[in-house]
Amino acid sequence: MSNRPEWLQPSRSIYSKQYGIIQVSAIIGDNLYFRKGIISQTIFNWEEEIKKGNLSQIQHTPTSKSLIYQEIATEIEGRNKLSYCDVIPEQAANLEQIPDSMHSAVNNVLKQLGINQLYSHQIEAWEAYNQGNHIILETPTSSGKSISFLLPVIHECFKGNSCIIFFNLKALAFDQEEKIREFVNLLPESIRPAILNINGDTPSQERKKLYTHKPSIICVTPDVWHHELNNYQFDNYNFVETLRKVSIIVIDELHFYSGIFGANFALLNRRTQLIIEQAGGNLSQLKYIYASATINNSQQIAQKISSRRENFTVISQSGARKAQTTFISLKPQNSVLYTTAQIAALLVSKDVVGICFCDSRETVKSLTQTIRKILVENGLPHLKNTISAFYANLKNNQRRKIIADIKSGDVKFIVSTSALEAGLDLGCIDAVLVCKYPGSILSFRQRAGRAGRKEEGLIVFIPSRQSILDSYYSNHPERLLTDPPEVINFNPNFENLLQAHILACCKESRPTINQIAKHFGQGGVAIANQLLEDKKLVYSFNNKLACARHLGYIHGDIKIRGSRSNNIDYINTSTGEEFEQSAVNSALREVYPDAIYIAQDFDGNPVWYRSLELKIKEGQAFLKPTSQTNLFTRPQGAIRFEEVKTTGEEKLIQLPRGVIKLTPKICNISESIFGYKLYNRESRWTCPNRDCRNHNQSLASKLENCSICNSQLTERDIIQLVEELPYKEALTTSYSTSCLEVEIDLQATNLFKSKVEQIRSIIKNQKYISREERELFEYKETDICIHSLAHQLMLALPLVEHGASSKDVDFILHEEPSQPNLVGYFFDTVEGGTGMCDTLFQYLEKAISKARFLVENCPCKHGCSNCTVIYRCPDDNTAISKQVGLSILQDLIQQQVQTF
Structure with a gap:
């Protein structure tokens, strides 16, 4: 090996043109072995590679951000934390000529902005617009979606029309308004449309003065537009004229419209369409453009919002350039916060601009302080002020300053809540730290999409050792970029929501009963008739429906994002x-x-x-x-169900023996807590023999056997009631919500019993029976089966729907002595519903599949909060078995679901 250079030694870091900075593991003959995280790789004929210049000393590394990222990966590897490192190649732009059909003034503006060609997906959107189609843009973050929808909007304004652009956040509306204004101000003044930013910071009376008879682009959030529609009743000519001319409605960040927010927004759009019709607009010509992250059911959601069924063009292939990206995944960490802070400090020290997302303001502040502390400890105190925290409650001037500072370079790293996950323009971000799996593939990609918009990017996934999904994606990090995203879902036809929006539209525009039928369906007609009977609606002239005056300002009763x-x-x-x-x-x-x-x-x-x-x-x-x-408490209370009505067709799951029937319903729920019990949990070595005086007594473990009955001692959790404390007055809440009734017939009940008996027979032969296993003998077999299955399905729902939480839905067994079949209820946890029961019903097969995935991949033995246990369970997590639930899931996954 006399010809081997001194710098080419095991454990040394070197530079490879193909792999970046690598650490040599061994050199055997002509082969050089190295590792990238957990992957071993080989470079054949290392001498030839040196001669070609493909291998060199680290000092000779070319300078580029990508190689800085490789250096960071090597440092993480040196700390024994690297699990995976991959370089995603650059995607070249697919550009096309600006079409001749585009207005010459728009062409000139594009050239002034340095845009001489358009991306292929922007051309596709333009062609879909010219064909009169609704458009769904699902291209990645920073792919030019704004230009894609702005071109049709401006051309509609040239035709004398107006457009509404909905932004889900006020900060996003301000940011996008500036970009739109920059474009529009380059147009000749004679054809320049007005840009109206309708936001809650401007008093209502002043907002009325913003409207003009000119073609206008209205930038607004759903929250403000909900109240703005009330202006229609006051004969504001400019407002009415603007609405009459609306021909395009743009909905940015479609993927945020789920649950109660999505349901209210869909109903708000029905009210908007009704008012456009009342103002004399042509609804048949009204087109929708949606900009969204990739979701599994974008067309279905677009149809729900627009009440349109046909002529949708879905554009998902991006023609935008995507810079080369380095993707690093760490091994699961015990201390995610400190590890994240270390890597953030490392990025800042290497002049890499980055961002990290957290779930709460408390965590944002804690992580920000930890990063600053590490920089000081590392001898870089001058960099601590380049770290900034960002969250929703900041004042507008603070938010704008932070964004300006990161663009100027004064801020090097932002720690943010999801407030920056939406499409604010932050093209200067190089690196994104994703600490812990954020709950959905969609969220991961939204966050990761912030990396390297202009230059080479870096994504670092820092998984937690506490989570099944973190551990799973740590072992399969490539799936974070390839797994299909979740759906979003909402139910706009929940009666309480429909009633509130029908009252609002009757206050705004006084529709006829036929218009109610057209925009809200026959369900809306039934609600309107009931409101007439209840004297909440009255007939005015020409058989128009008006809201009764005594109800006051009914718009205040609707909270667009949930009450x-x-x-x-x-x-x-x-x-x-x-x-x-x-x-x-x-x-x-x-x-x-x-x-x-x-x-x-x-x-x-x-x-x-x-x-x-x-x-x-x-x-x-x-x-x-x-x-x-060791103390813990358990509430003492009761839940009462009152079925109101069935709201849809039932589904049947055919089991090997018997049937499970699921029926969507609306129920009134009343829940009371009238006290609590205080318990003490103590781990003891004790005698397991129930007939022995030493049973459950604390004994020395060194005895090994009981001194009285000679039984082998076991370690057990002994739970003792300390005291029971009633309240003077019960705490009570009542609400109407969506439910899903689950009914299991006698044959299926017998199947469930046989499954529990099989597991019991195995346990009986064990020498030691754990507390969790003993519960299989303490509760009814059917209760164990249905309760375990329900918990596992609820915990899987966040894997089905983006933004969902297992807290959005609950389950309770319903005892009915006269009912031969076993009955339970899933129920949404808020007034008006969260949409979770509807999601479970619509996507039942997917929920079953995801539940099995969760349970099978969880390393716990008997069930934990990741796969089976829900601590707020109304039944106090009794009659729960991970093994029983998994056995049923494996049966269900093979069965056909039928709708009747």
């Missing part, structure tokens, strides 16, 4: 920060006064709190941090 009264913020009394949020009924069972509540910190470790006060009307619960304790 705050349906949510409780969990506030840490030591910091004053909100660290969690929950629906009222979940909060009733979790943070009732004096409850001991266990949350998780950023790294997934348990943190204990004591609930000091629950204010339901104010939407707040105050919890004081406390030390780890």
